[in-house]
Amino acid sequence: MPILPDTIFALSSAPGRAAVAVVRISGPRAKEALGRLAGHVPETRKATLRTIRHPSTGQDIDRAIILFFAGPSSFTGEDVAEILLHGGKAVVASVLNALGTLQCRLAEPGEFARRAFDNGKMDLTEAEGIADLIDAETEAQRVQAVAQAGGMLRRLYDAWRSDVLDAMALTEAAIDFSDEEDVAADAAARARDIIGGLVDALAKHLKDGRRGEILRDGFRVVLAGAPNVGKSSLLNALARRDAAIVSSEAGTTRDVIEVRLDLDGFPVIVSDTAGIRDGGGEIEREGIRRTLERGREADLVLWVRDATETADEVPRALLEAGAAIILVENKVDLVSGEERAGAESQELLRVSAASGAGLGALVTRIAMLARERIAPTESPVLTQARHREALEDCMKCLEDHLSQNQYDAELAAEDLRRASQALGRITGVVDAEEVLGRIFARFCIGK
Ligand SMILES: Nc1nc2c(ncn2[C@@H]2O[C@H](COP(=O)(O)OP(=O)(O)OP(=O)(O)O)[C@@H](O)[C@H]2O)c(=O)[nH]1
Ligand SMILES: [Mg+2]
Known part of the structure; x- marks a missing residue:
């Protein structure tokens, strides 16, 4: 029994x-x-x-x-x-x-969802979509999560897996009919056609600027600049609360302080960092190291300057990191008259954390950049590093399949088997207890 x-x-x-x-x-x-x-x-x-x-x-x-x-x-x-x-x-x-x-x-946490998965009520991407829906804090995240929970990614990855299985069947036929050269060659060629199309689709899907993943995690904005220019004051103004300590002493902020904002429905994580300068004590130097590290991981760097001081240069380390950079000239309430001509190629916004001048424009600009980068699209997008890894594996197997010099049907079939397993890992058709345990543990009790 x-x-x-x-x-x-x-x-x-x-x-x-x-x-x-x-x-x-x-x-x-x-x-x-x-x-x-x-x-x-x-x-x-x-x-x-x-x-x-x-x-x-x-x-x-x-x-x-x-x-x-x-x-x-x-x-x-x-x-x-x-x-x-x-x-x-x-x-x-x-x-x-x-x-x-x-x-x-x-x-146990996630046990209801786990049973739904085990009983074939949903695949792993749908289960993850439900977890994301529960975690969604902004409208754009909700839109992405509800599409995934509704099977948007499952349908895509299932269709791709089915293509691989078709190509596998053709490759098996090429093996079975290896003594009838025409038939075998024709089957092998048809398999390669299918895989060629799939490689193109996968490449496009993978090359998405990580928009789905960033939307899930939040668009990262880093406030950086010399000490005392008003980075923490700007953070507080954006967050509308006193998240960071502000003082007239240079070197006030030592550690990175993060606030999560909802800008126009987009999740934005703003980090305030230690002011960058030469010298300083050991703690401050560690703070600066963290600032540069954050800057490198950012989607947008706001390089803050003090309008009453001579303009400084954005450090090379940040310029080379590849994030978008906006120069923010703060404390404009203290200067009168003409704008300083910006010789640099970077965009410049003039604000005052104290009076609030220019802050609306700054917020609008950040939201606009976030929208360009991560707004949900009609077509399915990658949402998780777990999927990306499996898709990259799959891609590699398919490329191996296509790049065989001397066509060997046995090897070709093996490449395709591995490719279909990689896709199966995303949806959960291919069992991996460890992965399942990790995914469902993310749910709360009662889900
Ligand atoms: N007048 C004026 N003063 C400002 C403005 N923004 C910040 N300040 C003042 O500038 C000083 C430094 O502000 P902070 O926000 O602590 O500067 P910070 O860049 O975070 O400094 P560190 O953490 O030391 O790197 C404080 O005395 C603020 O009150 C502004 O827009 N106008
Ligand atoms: Mg500060």
Whole structure:
């Protein structure tokens, strides 16, 4: 007899006091557990108001809406019950306690989603899309995550894998008909055509400036410049709160301070850094090292200057890092009259962290650059380093396949097998328990 899976339960809504709390139960005992608590199991997918009673004491716990989803038409593919309780701490605790007495156990983080995956309700990219949707903090992130949760990437990678499988079948045919040269050559040529098309599509997909990944993680803006020019003041003005210490002493900021902003629906991470100058103590030098490191990883560097001082040069290390650079001349409230002519090729914006002058334009400009770089597109984009690695592996196998000098059908078939495995790792058709464990651990309990 097959061993039945455990029946699991968890609070699926956020912990703490709320109008409504959702407790979810999944597994072979879900129906029975719901029946014991509510004295009744409603028709599948039909919301019903019932009194929830503790099965041991018979005491009323709450009046709640109950729902039953008969498997496999449920989120996990198993029988699922949901109880919509009043969201008080004691109410939830009492229901969870009651479920613990009914041969059900508390779910691990991500266990509901893991069961949905195991039961073929979604692939890995869709599961990751759901996790991203829950984590989405801005509108653009939500748009990308909901497309992925809806199968946008699964469809693309499945189609590519199916192409590889077609090419594999043709290569196998070339092996089987190796004594009929025409047939074998024709099959091999058709396989190469398919793979050639796929290599082009993969190359285009991989060469996307990491837009999907940056959208997921946030567009990185680094405030850098000489000490005392007002970097921390600008950070505070952008964040609209006192995130960083400001003082008239040069060398105030030693460590990197980050704030996450939502600019026009785009996630932007602004980092304030230690002012760059020669000399300084050991701590300050370490701060400067971190500034340059951040600058190299940035998508945009705001090189801040003090309008009352002579203009300094952007350090080479930052220029060569490849990030977009905008010169920001701060403290314009202290100077009157004409703008200083910018001899450099970089764009220059004039602002005052103190008076707020020019800050609107600065924010608009940052949001515009973020939009250009990471706005969600109609076509599917790569969203995770995990996918990128597998796609690069796949690409390498396909290129190996195409670059064989002396066509060897056995080797060609092996390259394609590895390519299809690489694609299968993304969607989860090819099992890798370690990867699965890592992905589902990212979910919270109750998902
Ligand atoms: N008048 C005027 N003063 C400003 C402006 N922005 C910053 N300041 C002042 O300039 C001094 C330095 O500001 P900070 O924001 O600490 O400068 P910083 O670049 O972060 O300095 P370090 O952390 O030491 O590198 C403080 O006294 C601020 O009040 C501005 O727009 N106008
Ligand atoms: Mg500072």
